[in-house]
Amino acid sequence: MILEQVAFASLAAVAVVTALLALLVRELVHTILWIAVFFVDLAAIYFLLSAPFLGVLQLGVYAGAVTILLLFGVMVTRKRIFSREAVTGIGPSSLALAALVVILLVAAATVVPNTEVPVRAYDVTLLSTTLFNQDGSWLLLLGLTMLGALAGAIYLVREGRE
Amino acid sequence: MTSLVPLDLLALSAALLGIGLFGILTRRNFILLLISIEIAMNAAILNFVIFGALSGGPGGVSGSAIAVVLVGLAATEVAVGLAIVLALNRLRGSINVAESATLRL
Numbered sequence: 001m002i003l004e005q006v007a008f009a010s011l012a013a014v015a016v017v018t019a020l021l022a023l024l025v026r027e028l029v030h031t032i033l034w035i036a037v038f039f040v041d042l043a044a045i046y047f048l049l050s051a052p053f054l055g056v057l058q059l060g061v062y063a064g065a066v067t068i069l070l071l072f073g074v075m076v077t078r079k080r081i082f083s084r085e086a087v088t089g090i091g092p093s094s095l096a097l098a099a100l101v102v103i104l105l106v107a108a109a110t111v112v113p114n115t116e117v118p119v120r121a122y123d124v125t126l127l128s129t130t131l132f133n134q135d136g137s138w139l140l141l142l143g144l145t146m147l148g149a150l151a152g153a154i155y156l157v158r159e160g161r162e
Numbered sequence: 163m164t165s166l167v168p169l170d171l172l173a174l175s176a177a178l179l180g181i182g183l184f185g186i187l188t189r190r191n192f193i194l195l196l197i198s199i200e201i202a203m204n205a206a207i208l209n210f211v212i213f214g215a216l217s218g219g220p221g222g223v224s225g226s227a228i229a230v231v232l233v234g235l236a237a238t239e240v241a242v243g244l245a246i247v248l249a250l251n252r253l254r255g256s257i258n259v260a261e262s263a264t265l266r267l
Contacts, residue, residue, distance in 0.1 A: 004164050004165065004166060005166070005167070005170075008166055008170065008171075009170075012170070012174040015174065015178065016174070016177050016178070016181070019178060019181045019182075019201050020181055022197060022201075023181065023184070023185040023188075023189065023194065023197070023198065023201075028191070028193060028194070031193075031194065031197060032197075035197050035200070035201075038201070038204075039204075042204055042208065045174075045208070046211055048164065048166075049164075049166075049171075049211055049212065049215040050164055050215055051211050051214065051215055051226055051229075053226065053230075054211055054226055054229055054230070054233075057230060057233050058233065061233050061234070061236075061237050062200075062204075062233070062236075062237075065237060066200065066236075066237060066240050069240055069241065069244055070193060070196070070197065070240070070244070072244070073193055073196075073244045073247050073248070074193060076248060076251070077193070077247060077248070077251040077257055091187065091188050094184060094187030094188050095184060095188075097183070097187065098180045098181070098183045098184035098187065099180065101176075101179065101180055101183055102176050102177055102179070102180035105172075105176035105179065105180075106172070106173050106176050109168075109169060109172035109173065109176065110169065112168040112169055112172060113168060113169075114167060114168075114169045115167065116165040116166065116167055117165060117166065117167070117168055117216055118164070118165045118218075119164040119165060119166055119215045119216065119218070120215070120218030120222065122218070122220075122222055122223050122226070126220060126223045127223050127226055127227060127230075130223050130224060130227045131227050131230060138227070138231055139231075142231050142234045142235065145235065145238060146234065146238050149238040149239075149241060149242050150241070152242060152245070153241055153242050153244075153245035154245075156242075156245040156246060156248070156249045157245050157248045157249055157252075
């Protein structure tokens with residue numbers, strides 16, 4: 001369908017432009033606002049890819065929690081929130097390396113068909129049974145990792161060590 | 163039913179990974195570094211969702227299941243990264259990674 005192609009093309013363009021803007025603007029707060037737009041745009045792409053659960057998760061975790069965490073980080077580490085970053089050089093070697101990686105990845109991706117393939121939605125019930133089978137070992141591991149990370153984060157920011 | 167070209171989807175994910183890599187290599191502010199890592203991580207998660215959606219059916223669900231776990235891991239990583247930012251800011255007074263050659267606090 002041509003409509004879905006147009007929708008995906010515009011969403012992809014917004015994703016690339018907002019990701020670039022987030023890294024290139026000089027105000028750190030503007031960076032975080034652009035990255036919030038990027039996260040919401042990716043959620044829209046997930047909805048287009050018939051993965052609405054992932055889209056909602058992206059909105060809640062990334063556009064919500066991660067954005068607030070990053071804003072909090074800027075708020076705490078700056079005397080004034082709107083203070084400009086020093087200009088850093090673009091660096092031709094890093095630009096070339098990133099471009100090389102993109103070219104290699106796209107060249108490797110040409111093995112997939114270059115024609116329209118139907119995107120099939122799945123039942124969310126199936127996703128939950130996949131996540132919770134074998135006593136939910138994946139989610140258990142994720143929870144233990146989060147607990148360990150939380151303990152480590154508290155250790156890093158605790159008071160009384162200089 | 164939605165139908166999309168797989169090559170376009172993978173090209174978007176490759177472009178996002180390239181932007182993230184570029185940011186990791188050039189930015190010197192720890193928070194910008196974290197944001198670059200998030201962009202690259204989102205490219206990886208997008209890849210899992212793409213292949214899950216393209217294979218469809220029961221097999222395609224595993225792509226989304228891995229993506230759910232990865233979203234949780236990425237959020238954890240931001241929390242630990244910001245803890246490091248706060249510790250660096252308190253002990254060194256700067257979150258420029260070029261000035262912090264060692265992470266020994």
